[in-house]
Amino acid sequence: xxxxxxxxxxxxxxxxxxxxxxxxxxxxxxxxxxxxxxxxxxxxxxxxxxxxxxxxxxxxxxxxxxxxxxxxxxxxxxxxxxxxxxxxxxxxxxxxxxxxxxxxxxxxxxxxxxxxxxxxxxxxxxxxxxxxxxxxxxxxxxxxxxxxxxxxxxxxxxxxxxxxxxxxxxxxxxxxxxxxxxxxxxxxxxxxxxxxxxxxxxxxxxxxxxxxxxxxxxxxxxxxxxxxxxxxxxxxxxxxxxxxxxxxxxxxxxxxxxxxxxxxxxxxxxxxxxxxxxxxxxxxxxxxxxxxxxxxxxxxxxxxxxxxxxxxxxxxxxxxxxxxxxxxxxxxxxxxxxxxxxxxxxxxxxxxxxxxxxxxxxxxxxxxxxxxxxxxxxxxxxxxxxxxxxxxxxxxxxxxxxx
Amino acid sequence: xxxxxxxxxxxxxxxxxxxxxxxxxxxxxxxxxxxxxxxxxxxxxxxxxxxxxxxxxxxxxxxxxxxxxxxxxxxxxxxxxxxxxxxxxxxxxxxxxxxxxxxxxxxxxxxxxxxxxxxxxxxxxxxxxxxxxxxxxxxxxxxxxxxxxxxxxxxxxxxxxxxxxxxxxxxxxxxxxxxxxxxxxxxxxxxxxxxxxxxxxxxxxxxxxxxxxxxxxxxxxxxxxxxxxxxxxxxxxxxxxxxxxxxxxxxxxxxxxxxxxxxxxxxxxxxxxxxxxxxxxxxxxxxxxxxxxxxxxxxxxxxxxxxxxxxxxxxxxxxxxxxxxxxxxxxxxxxxxxxxxxxxxxxxxxxxxxxxxxxxxxxxxxxxxxxxxxxxxxxxxxxxxxxxxxxxxxxxxxxxxxxxxxxxxxxxxxxxxxxxxxxxxxxxxxx
Numbered sequence: 001x002x003x004x005x006x007x008x009x010x011x012x013x014x015x016x017x018x019x020x021x022x023x024x025x026x027x028x029x030x031x032x033x034x035x036x037x038x039x040x041x042x043x044x045x046x047x048x049x050x051x052x053x054x055x056x057x058x059x060x061x062x063x064x065x066x067x068x069x070x071x072x073x074x075x076x077x078x079x080x081x082x083x084x085x086x087x088x089x090x091x092x093x094x095x096x097x098x099x100x101x102x103x104x105x106x107x108x109x110x111x112x113x114x115x116x117x118x119x120x121x122x123x124x125x126x127x128x129x130x131x132x133x134x135x136x137x138x139x140x141x142x143x144x145x146x147x148x149x150x151x152x153x154x155x156x157x158x159x160x161x162x163x164x165x166x167x168x169x170x171x172x173x174x175x176x177x178x179x180x181x182x183x184x185x186x187x188x189x190x191x192x193x194x195x196x197x198x199x200x201x202x203x204x205x206x207x208x209x210x211x212x213x214x215x216x217x218x219x220x221x222x223x224x225x226x227x228x229x230x231x232x233x234x235x236x237x238x239x240x241x242x243x244x245x246x247x248x249x250x251x252x253x254x255x256x257x258x259x260x261x262x263x264x265x266x267x268x269x270x271x272x273x274x275x276x277x278x279x280x281x282x283x284x285x286x287x288x289x290x291x292x293x294x295x296x297x298x299x300x301x302x303x304x305x306x307x308x309x310x311x312x313x314x315x316x317x318x319x320x321x322x323x324x325x326x327x328x329x330x331x332x333x334x335x336x337x338x339x340x341x342x343x344x345x346x347x348x349x350x351x352x353x354x355x356x357x358x359x360x361x362x363x364x365x366x367x368x369x370x371x372x373x374x375x376x377x378x379x380x381x382x383x384x385x386x387x388x389x390x391x392x393x394x395x396x397x398x399x400x401x402x403x
Numbered sequence: 404x405x406x407x408x409x410x411x412x413x414x415x416x417x418x419x420x421x422x423x424x425x426x427x428x429x430x431x432x433x434x435x436x437x438x439x440x441x442x443x444x445x446x447x448x449x450x451x452x453x454x455x456x457x458x459x460x461x462x463x464x465x466x467x468x469x470x471x472x473x474x475x476x477x478x479x480x481x482x483x484x485x486x487x488x489x490x491x492x493x494x495x496x497x498x499x500x501x502x503x504x505x506x507x508x509x510x511x512x513x514x515x516x517x518x519x520x521x522x523x524x525x526x527x528x529x530x531x532x533x534x535x536x537x538x539x540x541x542x543x544x545x546x547x548x549x550x551x552x553x554x555x556x557x558x559x560x561x562x563x564x565x566x567x568x569x570x571x572x573x574x575x576x577x578x579x580x581x582x583x584x585x586x587x588x589x590x591x592x593x594x595x596x597x598x599x600x601x602x603x604x605x606x607x608x609x610x611x612x613x614x615x616x617x618x619x620x621x622x623x624x625x626x627x628x629x630x631x632x633x634x635x636x637x638x639x640x641x642x643x644x645x646x647x648x649x650x651x652x653x654x655x656x657x658x659x660x661x662x663x664x665x666x667x668x669x670x671x672x673x674x675x676x677x678x679x680x681x682x683x684x685x686x687x688x689x690x691x692x693x694x695x696x697x698x699x700x701x702x703x704x705x706x707x708x709x710x711x712x713x714x715x716x717x718x719x720x721x722x723x724x725x726x727x728x729x730x731x732x733x734x735x736x737x738x739x740x741x742x743x744x745x746x747x748x749x750x751x752x753x754x755x756x757x758x759x760x761x762x763x764x765x766x767x768x769x770x771x772x773x774x775x776x777x778x779x780x781x782x783x784x785x786x787x788x789x790x791x792x793x794x795x796x797x798x799x800x801x802x803x804x805x806x807x808x809x810x811x812x813x814x815x816x817x818x819x820x821x822x823x824x825x826x827x828x829x830x831x832x833x834x
């Protein structure tokens with residue numbers, strides 16, 4: 001039956017104030033650029049289903065190495081200086097897996113850690129752990145090419161599997177640090193048991209250590225602190241410390257902050273280090289509360305929530321000490337934020353979009369790395385993900401001379 | 404003669420004057436500003452969505468052309484049917500985008516809603532910025548089932564949480580729907596029987612405006628660069644094909660997403676237009692080889708333009724693809740006066756001074772194109788932008804108008820001696 005709308009009173013139009021609101025909802029401070037995971041114009045990028053960027057690392061030559069997850073996990077090298085300007089696919093490592101760490105060694109080799117289970121459009125429940133095991137891979141590293149404007153030559157050399165340090169489980173996260181003997185050491189965390197392992201690059205020996213927490217209540221991310229120890233969180237967000245020299249695991253007695261009453265579901269979501277100030281920044285999974293942890297002083301201080309979202313990914317400290325990160329978790333529209341420790345200011349900078357190179361919106365991110373010039377690299381963990389580069393704004397100097 | 408050509412009277416010598424389409428405004432929805440969706444329902448009557456984007460606190464209304472009274476009637480209040488009243492304080496169910504889908508078997512017309520209109524009392528809405536706000540954010544698209552036999556709403560249910568529905572495609576054999584959400588732009592598969600939604604991941608940043616199917620019921624759409632993506636229901640997987648939508652020589656391919664696409668009456672070939680400047684009509688033959696094949700049929704709009712200056716999509720546009728009772732393909736384009744394309748913004752009530760809406764007829768066998776009819780609302784307002792086209796049970800063609808308030812639809816009489824045989828003109832199953 002037809003409706004009779006003749007008597008309906010329609011709302012009045014509210015006068016607007018122009019289009020600036022649309023643009024200002026996005027990052028307008030500094031510059032955000034997305035690059036596809038390929039050589040633009042020359043070849044296709046890494047297949048969309050295999051291009052969820054899940055880990056990033058940088059080497060001394062300013063090459064950014066990354067790892068993806070998906071139907072196949074890939075390693076890639078992003079070169080953005082000199083006469084380069086391409087992301088080179090270094091090949092697939094595992095199927096239905098994700099890369100959980102990428103670490104560049106001082107001898108040029110690149111190590112990667114993996115875990116079973118591909119990222120996908122539907123977030124996996126926190127308690128779900130896919131069957132399978134993770135592995136450590138090594139790649140000899142990508143030499144700088146000739147001139148990527150004129151002509152070039154590449155060889156596709158696959159990564160080699162070097163070890164399965166924790167049979168039957170994935171590697172949730174791994175970090176590289178200087179060992180007691182001066183060489184480099186990888187410390188990794190088991191995804192299901194929480195066992196720590198160490199892998200010595202010099203002699204390729206693996207040692208497995210005690211779990212950080214017996215009940216599975218631990219964060220799947222770890223960090224190397226300013227003191228050279230490895231930190232993570234256990235039950236109720238309590239910080240633990242692993243000394244690679246003594247191989248000793250201790251509780252710090254400190255917990256990361258959350259909204260009161262929600263400690264039981266709080267773990268570290270991501271970490272970043274300001275080595276110059278001796279600070280480990282992080283955020284918790286329960287509520288996305290940012291914190292400042294000073295191992296040397298034995299303090300944890302809440303810095304607040306950057307937005308209404310509950311997750312925080314991609315924390316990174318730039319050269320001037322500012323902390324950047326992405327607020328939001330799977331399914332959210334991520335927002336870039338900045339914490340300036342000098343001004344004690346925490347600010348949302350807006351939603352993420354790139355209008356140079358690739359013209360795309362950025363919604364979900366998982367990881368970050370800081371380049372030598374202070375730019376922040378962000379890994380987009382989405383189907384058809386990109387490598388994003390953020391150049392923070394440079395503040396103008398205060399005028400000190402006479403006019 | 405084949406069934407599709409028997410219904411047209413002999414015209415003798417070709418007519419030189421263009422036919423004129425008649426405009427029907429939504430008189431009972433005076434605040435409507437767009438008609439994003441127009442479709443032949445399972446009853447082969449024309450349904451159109453009177454959408455309201457520019458005003459807060461309004462929900463769309465589904466209108467229907469009553470061929471007995473030669474007038475529009477209003478059949479569904481979308482806010483009411485979807486259980487999300489427009490005065491809720493949240494962003495409204497303000498439109499049905501390219502999201503009508505008919506089910507001939509049971510006479511149901513499905514419609515899914517989309518977002519962009521602000522909440523009551525607001526003048527602006529950014530779905531991404533409001534994403535985390537449970538009180539102001541868009542609640543999510545709703546799917547409405549309208550029984551065209553009993554003339555009533557059967558049900559309305561939540562469809563895509565938090566997102567609008569950009570386009571819809573219905574596989575009536577598997578009883579599943581293919582859709583793309585906005586803003587996250589994920590390809591979603593919805594099981595009508597169970598209500599389960601399966602997310603197959605993000606397509607890119609620019610929503611494709613259509614999803615279509617081949618005769619094997621594989622679904623297709625495009626990514627940001629016009630690359631054809633295919634969803635194979637038997638493999639339950641989204642694949643990237645080695646095919647792209649054609650583009651003008653000076654473009655990179657970015658933004659050649661699909662805008663409108665229609666199947667030939669025999670279902671073997673599809674004709675499409677992308678959403679970009681100087682859009683090219685193309686022919687998609689999905690069963691020609693493992694990847695299918697695409698043929699570039701050339702630009703639909705005039706070449707006369709400054710290639711160094713970007714042009715508004717609301718001026719340089721093609722849409723409203725529909726096969727007529729005579730087996731010809733019809734579509735609508737905007738034609739502009741020489742020298743006016745890059746000019747100043749045109750006042751809403753002066754658009755027809757520089758832009759003309761033309762219905763073009765193309766013979767799919769010879770590819771010959773002819774200007775067939777002109778679109779003119781009669782009030783000076785924008786008449787050139789057509790969203791979708793459809794053919795009703797009498798063989799007349801209808802086109803949805805976008806760009807002026809109140810919105811409405813055009814009717815182009817095709818002078819059929821007898822109604823077209825429905826068996827020769829299968830219903831379009833996607834919006």
